[in-house]
Amino acid sequence: MYNYLKYFILGSMFFMILSCSDDYQGPLPYPTLTEAAQDAGLTTLLTAVNAVPGLTNTLQSQPAITVFAPTNDAFANALTEFGASDLSDLVAKVGGAANLETILGFHVVPAVALSKDLNEENIFTTVSGQQLRVRVSPGSVTVIDAAGNTSRVLQADVRIENGVVHVIDRVLIPSIELPNPTLVEAATDAGLTTLISAVTAVDGLADQLLSADAITVFAPTNEAFAAALEVFDAEDLDELVVKIGGLANLEKVLGFHVVPAVALSSDLDATNSFTTLSGQNITVEKSGNTVSVIDALGRVAQVVAADIEISNGVVHVLNGVMLPDLMLPNIVEAAQDAGLTTLIDAVTAADLGGALLGADAITVFAPTNDAFAAALDAYNVSDLNQLVAKIGGMENLQTVLGFHVVPAVAFSTDLAATNTFTTLAGQELTVMAGADGVTVMDALGNTANVVAADVAIENGVVHVIDGVLLPELELPNLVEAATAANLTILLNAVTAANVGGALLDAEAITVFAPTNQAFVDLLAALNLNSLEEVVSTLGIDAVTKILQFHVVPATAFSFDLESGAQMVPTLSGEMLTVTRNGSNVTVTDKAGNTFNVVAADVAIENGVVHVIDGVLLPTL
Incomplete structure (x- = not known):
């Protein structure tokens, strides 16, 4: 008083x-x-x-x-x-x-x-x-x-x-030393509304800055933030946060603008390096009355209003937003963080990791583990290896996975109501965005929902979906599969017996396909020199019956078989004995001959082929 x-x-x-x-x-x-x-x-x-x-x-x-x-x-x-x-x-x-x-x-x-x-x-x-x-x-x-x-x-x-x-009519003000404004007050007075919105978007950051002992803030103008939005193709601050990788990276960006010490412009040397609250260094250069700030990417912004003293430091207003090294995850790290272990296993099995990591820009629609589990159920398989077999092998797995990748960056905010993208599989994917979210439609008309959108990665974005998308998969027919496996004698026999059309038109077949050596062994056993001699000796009906004895009118992959011996019907009208012992499968004919499946589970467009090392004989 x-x-x-x-x-x-x-x-x-x-x-x-x-x-x-x-x-x-x-x-x-x-x-x-x-x-x-x-x-x-x-x-x-x-x-x-x-x-x-x-x-x-x-x-x-x-x-x-x-x-x-x-x-x-x-x-x-x-x-x-x-x-x-x-x-x-x-x-x-x-x-x-x-x-x-x-x-x-x-x-x-x-x-x-x-x-x-x-x-x-x-x-x-x-x-x-x-x-x-x-x-x-x-x-x-x-x-x-x-x-x-x-x-x-x-x-x-x-x-x-x-x-x-x-x-x-007025309160009289004497000569008194008014306190310096707080950072928020100074930013408000300077009209830095976007900066204030950004700071308050990070929980606790405003209090942290207000309570700090000493700070120097390089504060971007609203125009600087507007330019940053344009660079990131973002409509507002919320979209910008998504595209830089979330609130954690927003906090890193804002922290990159704060030095935990007071540095007035008069305190600066020609070149200065400060460690910011983000833990990364920022470079500040002074030339005459001009002060410039250089970020981690080499971008330069100028101080347009210096030395605004605040209660715990000083503010310098900048005409640009400075970016630190944000260190976004790569696709593998993002998938691991999201617990997408089956997707990672699939990408690893298909050897696609390098291609995805090395791509310039990608958008990945990443199925959840539950989505893969549903796909396993749909194909009646128990694991990824069996699924690969049923869809036609590793090449088709690559096609399926590539169908989930667009070679461009598309955040959810970039989407129109209906979008058509050409995927890495070379096929088109339809993506629809609306008030209820984003859905994706595959080549078969099946839809999956985006359940977690806009996971930024270092070369694009990931959207997690609740279904596995299926492209058009090109499975070979029986003749193409036999040709690819070089089963030339089998093909000649099928042609001679004129059963190729029936096999190609069948709804579902399992073919036990003898190798060329198997036919050679049969010729030796019959003391004959060629397929023609077999036809002339046994007759065309017998040859046809032999071939039909190798075909089951249903699809049975090796993992569909029960453990042990089982009798299965064939197109010849006789039963064939098939035995599974672990991963090994054998077939036994009417003469008691047992042969091994030497190459199992070759998917064809209407079934599956198992290559065997002998020719099966029905009752002749």
Whole structure:
């Protein structure tokens, strides 16, 4: 509390003539200062005075005072001017209770000065110890504070028991040291609204910056953020966050703009390297009055407003957004993070990892483990290897996986209502985006839903889907498969017996296909030299029956067989014995000959082929 006695002594000497005026004869039955303020509706002033302990009693106990009392509207305007929400906030904005006491004391002169006692120009020393200027002109009395602001006396000469009150329309501000703004306040004053939105989007970051001991902030303008949105092809801050890899990377970007120390422009050398809150170094260069900042990518931005002091440091406004090394995951790391273990196994089995990692730009529609499990059920298989067999081998697995990859970057926000993309498989994929989300349609018309969109990776984006997408898969027919396996004698026999058409047209077949050596062994056993001799010796009907004895009118991959021996029907009308022992499969004919399956599970368009090392003989 100020030494009011000293000020009252000085004031009484300065205003001796006014105090001894014939118009002021000592205490009269006037209201107290508090009563007069209440009668005039000056509730905010009373609240402010009461906020300083003992100030009300001190003012009312003094022998002579003149109070320039601001209206409620005047205080409301002061709140707006200081960006305060209420009186308590205003106290904080002006620097605390001590400064509030100085401000209130600046409204009090320790003597009585009625309007008729005023000269054209008056200078009074207030209770705060600072001088106040009062001017009188015809029909007007104005008061000028230390900042040069002018207030008008709205109601003069309200007598109180120890002096007089003049009601004014503005809060008078003395010469006081106002506190520096906080970072948020400084950013608000500078119109950096996008920066504020970005900082508040990261939970706890604003509090961390406000409570830091010392910081230097390189603060991008709204235009700088707008340019960053354009670079990332993002419509707003939310889209930008997605495209840079989520809130964790937004925090890293914002932290890259903050140095945990105070660096005014006058403190800078020609070249400076600072470790930022992101843990990465940023380069700051100074040439004359120009300060430039260089990010991890070598991009340069200029400081357009330097040395804005804040409560815990300094702000330099930048015309660009600085980017650190964001270290986005690659496709394998992203799949691991998302728990897509079956997809990783499939990519590894198909040897596609290198191609995906090395691609310039990709969008991956990544099936969940549950999606792969559903695909296994649909194909009636128990694992990935069996699935590969049923879809036609590793080449077709590559086609399936490639059908999930678009060689371009497409975040969900980049999608139109309907989109057609050419995939790495060379086939088109349809992607539909709407209010309910994003769906993907495969070549068979099946749809899958995107259940986790926009997982940014170092060379594109991943969308997790709830289904496995199927392209058009080209399985060979029986003749093509036999040709590829070089089963030339079998093909000649099929042609001779004229059963090729029936086999190609059958809905579902399993073919036990003898090797060329198997036919050679049969010729030796029959003491014959050629297929033609077999036909002429046994007759075409017998050859046809032999061939039909190798065909089961159903599809049976090796893993579909039960363990042990089982009898299966053939096109010859006789039963064939097939035995599975672990991964080994044998077939036994009517003559009791047992042969091995030497190459199992060659998928064809209407079934499967198992290559065997002998020719099976029915009853002839």
